[in-house]
Amino acid sequence: MAVSLDLLPARIRHRFPVFERQVYVNSCSQGALSDSVREAYARYLDDWDEHGAPWEYWVGRLEAVRSAIAGLVNAGEDEIAVTTSVSAGVSALVSGIRFGDGRDTIVVSDFEFPTIGQISHAQERRGVRVVHVPAEADGTIPLERFEAAVDERTALVAVTHVCFRNGGRLDVEGVGRIAHAAGAPVLVDAYQTIGSLPIDVRALDCDFLAAGVLKYLLGSAGLGFLYCRRELVQGIEPTATGWFADRNIFEMDIHDYSPAANARRFEAGTPPVPSTYAAIAGIELMQEIGIAETEAHVRELNALLRGGLEELGATVVTPAEPERSGALLCVRSTDIDELVAALESGGIVTSSRDDNLRISAHCYNTAEDVGALLGALSANRRLLA
Numbered sequence: 001m002a003v004s005l006d007l008l009p010a011r012i013r014h015r016f017p018v019f020e021r022q023v024y025v026n027s028c029s030q031g032a033l034s035d036s037v038r039e040a041y042a043r044y045l046d047d048w049d050e051h052g053a054p055w056e057y058w059v060g061r062l063e064a065v066r067s068a069i070a071g072l073v074n075a076g077e078d079e080i081a082v083t084t085s086v087s088a089g090v091s092a093l094v095s096g097i098r099f100g101d102g103r104d105t106i107v108v109s110d111f112e113f114p115t116i117g118q119i120s121h122a123q124e125r126r127g128v129r130v131v132h133v134p135a136e137a138d139g140t141i142p143l144e145r146f147e148a149a150v151d152e153r154t155a156l157v158a159v160t161h162v163c164f165r166n167g168g169r170l171d172v173e174g175v176g177r178i179a180h181a182a183g184a185p186v187l188v189d190a191y192q193t194i195g196s197l198p199i200d201v202r203a204l205d206c207d208f209l210a211a212g213v214l215k216y217l218l219g220s221a222g223l224g225f226l227y228c229r230r231e232l233v234q235g236i237e238p239t240a241t242g243w244f245a246d247r248n249i250f251e252m253d254i255h256d257y258s259p260a261a262n263a264r265r266f267e268a269g270t271p272p273v274p275s276t277y278a279a280i281a282g283i284e285l286m287q288e289i290g291i292a293e294t295e296a297h298v299r300e301l302n303a304l305l306r307g308g309l310e311e312l313g314a315t316v317v318t319p320a321e322p323e324r325s326g327a328l329l330c331v332r333s334t335d336i337d338e339l340v341a342a343l344e345s346g347g348i349v350t351s352s353r354d355d356n357l358r359i360s361a362h363c364y365n366t367a368e369d370v371g372a373l374l375g376a377l378s379a380n381r382r383l384l385a
């Protein structure tokens, strides 16, 4: 067990200097910094210094990110908007949806990240109704709950792939089938899964998918994307917009609004140039490491972790069924701030939401990392619920 668990990190861990100092199990917040992402940032500064304002090259970088993301999720380049965050892409999308002809409702799961709930409720100013799909006490949201919430008034269903609060994974394909049967499109927030498992928008059969490169894709802050199914693009005219969303950016026409014919219409202003360098480096590194291999590796690490937590009598709030969880595993605490601080003082980096400790292993984590974490949790047993 331990040997196979060390194979992947043995190949790549040396590229992430943080492990010389810390046990980093917080990739649900941000991936560890690699040598190649650090070099990418250095290259950005060199290019800036050497060429002054190499805008043609920088716009080329933007197109390279678009292409990398399209390849990553099995979409066409014309279906990808490169944005500065999930929030920016989803705001542009929702601003362009016509809520009318009896379709006035956004259905959101109670597992959504704040930005999805807040953008949806912001549409109440436009007369939109927001319906929440509640979770069960066991940390799941069964499909029947979505069936009860979605109907002919539904204009959009928003569903997260893995919940940032408790690690629960939703049946997004099943939710998509329910939405489509009612004639509504589905938006998947895949930020807690992209890079940790293979994502294929065709296999998921989703209409929109938003994510970013900061976490399991090993990029950095400032760059997200929105996938929009080709057939739907032209029916959506974002009112949250900007000149980089225009049909012809360099026309500089201030007398009309003519959005790009493709998903670029969901973009806005000057692209996040430094983050494009990091995004390309991070995505390429994750592809070189292997996303499917990473998923299998983290499943094994999490099985080891669950076993140790069970021995400690800890309460794992992430559902146990393999299809109901992803990389993130959450454990209930009696004093979460004290627990995170106690772990940090021992060189173990985690994070928290609600009363839950969030532990998120990735390709670079080892069985020793899990052992160190379990040892520290055992020493702080009184802080586990």
Ligand SMILES: Cc1ncc(COP(=O)(O)O)c(C=O)c1O
Residues within 6 Å of the ligand: 084, 085, 086, 087, 088, 113, 115, 160, 162, 163, 164, 189, 190, 191, 192, 212, 224
């Ligand atoms: C599920 C999920 N969605 C969205 C975000 C962030 O969105 P944004 O790129 O708008 O900051 C996060 C994490 O920060 C997240 O975990």
